[in-house]
Amino acid sequence: MNFPSKLAPRCKSSKRATIAALICGSLLAIPGCGIPCLRGYKPGPSMPQHYNWNNGTDYTQPTVSKSMPQFETESGSLVETASFIETRNSQAIDLAKQSPSMKSKPVSPKSDDEDKTFANYIKSTDLSDVNSPADQNKTNKLNASSTTLVNVQVDASDDAQIGEPAEMIVYDEADLNFGISTYQNSAHLPQSIFYTDPYLLDLINQALVGNQELRILSEEIRIACNETYARSGEYRPFVTAGVGAGIEKSGRHTRDGAVEEQLEVVPGKGFPDPLPDFLVAANVSWEVDIWKRLRNAQNAAAMRYLATKEGRNYVVTRLVAEIAENYYELLALDNRMQTLQKTIDIQQRSLDISNAMKEAGRGNQLAVQRFQAEVHKNESERAVIAQEIVETENRINFLVGRYPQHVDRTEVDFIDLNMQTLSAGVPSELLQNRADIREAERRVAAAGLDVKVARARFYPSLTLTGGLGWNAFATGYLFRTPESLIYSVAGDIVGPLINKRAIKADYQTANAVQLQSIYNYQQTVLEAHVEVVNLVSKVDNYRNSIEVKKKQLQSLEESVDSAGKLFQNARAEYVEVLLAQRELMEAKMLLIDTKQEELSAIINAYQALGGGGF
Structure with a gap:
């Protein structure tokens, strides 16, 4: 079919647009645009239904207290994402909140001062951009106090189970309680209530201000916040404005010089030689974030910012x-010094x-010499303990952030010193209370967003550019409109077509980093539960050991007398007296060490x- 000559240019333009549309369409029509399949994670150990202290061995006698309520729930639907946190964890938390016996509101030890200073680009960052509205009923939104479920795309060939039904959580009566407390979980106790010693509280407050490590971490948080702020501007238009001036001399025997010689600015007046050039213009450049690549990058940076904050919170608790x-330990050394001095006094009387x-x-x-040797030995040990006191004081001074000085402390009967009773709560509460677990959650969320950012690079990107300004060879003509007005508008669609190796490698690397973060989360949760079981069992076992050692000490005191x-x-014989005194001192020292281990276990x-977080 022959077209009229007037329609020929239009047909050529239409053909070019059709060819461009076919090319762009083919880029989108290719299955996955050559995107490789993601590897799925391997499921970790499931959450325990209850804690079994001492691994089921019945050689302790925990304090009998009120029983924990048993929660009943129906099996829920499967979570349709490959979540590394089992559904039963969040359901256990919700049921615990709804239970009438657990309605006491814990005093949160955290401060919201930093959260109030969030900029808008941090406040608006949650998983609402990560999941579509249809998926929001299937996954939990990420915030500072909730458990996150992060989507992980799983290869169809992977036989890993990506979800399991919710299960009923059952807690043993004698396993979870170590004394009656108004709090269902000791983690909800503020440090000002858990630690009652005013000197210790003063040291903690000084450390929160003067500790150098916390200051370093504060700067890391600021760096992460600045990174988020920078990312928040990448998906917005870039506008630049400027002025320019220049001068150009073209040769007469060149094309530009020959043309200028033949042209006139106005009748009878040619172009100046050399030719000035003046420009006032503004340019706009905007990459349209069609695939949310830039927004996901900004959200990933925000997740890392929140993870950095949680990392600092964990360092604060440590x-x-x-x-x-x-x-x-300093109080224990003081008590060891007092015990040693009392032993020296007893041995001095025996020497007399x-x-x-x-x-x-x-x-x-011979008896005199043996008693003298024993006295000198204990006096030498007293000097060693004095050195240990100095070193322990300076460890505290270093943590507080001050130079070596005396550490004020209270004078108490160390053996009968009691702290707050521990209440372990339910296992799933660790997901909310542990700052290192919350940090790992946010890093998993950031890694999942990085995968989406890498995936978006397989698709075409749309960039719009434009400019507006005035350009003239003389300042008198610069702002004449429309003679000196210049403008331009352009749109570019660019996508990878051949040789996508670098993009594929980045995508697969992001997938590997995502799996690393998931496994790190699983390891963090596992370590947290092992820590809790070991330490709470240690508190109870050492408490029982102390009670037995007190009886031993009473018998030894009577034997010395x-x-x-x-x-x-x-x-x-004098040998019997020496042995009795030595056994008494060793028993006292061992009792002090055991008491120190018990207090250390309670603290940890x-x-x-x-x-202990803030």
């Missing part, structure tokens, strides 16, 4: 626990008695449950 542990018996002809020099009286009446169990 710092509080470390200060408290060293503080009570042996000297008196020698002078009276009822003893010999009896041996001293018999020795005075020449009815016992409080931290392992998620307590």
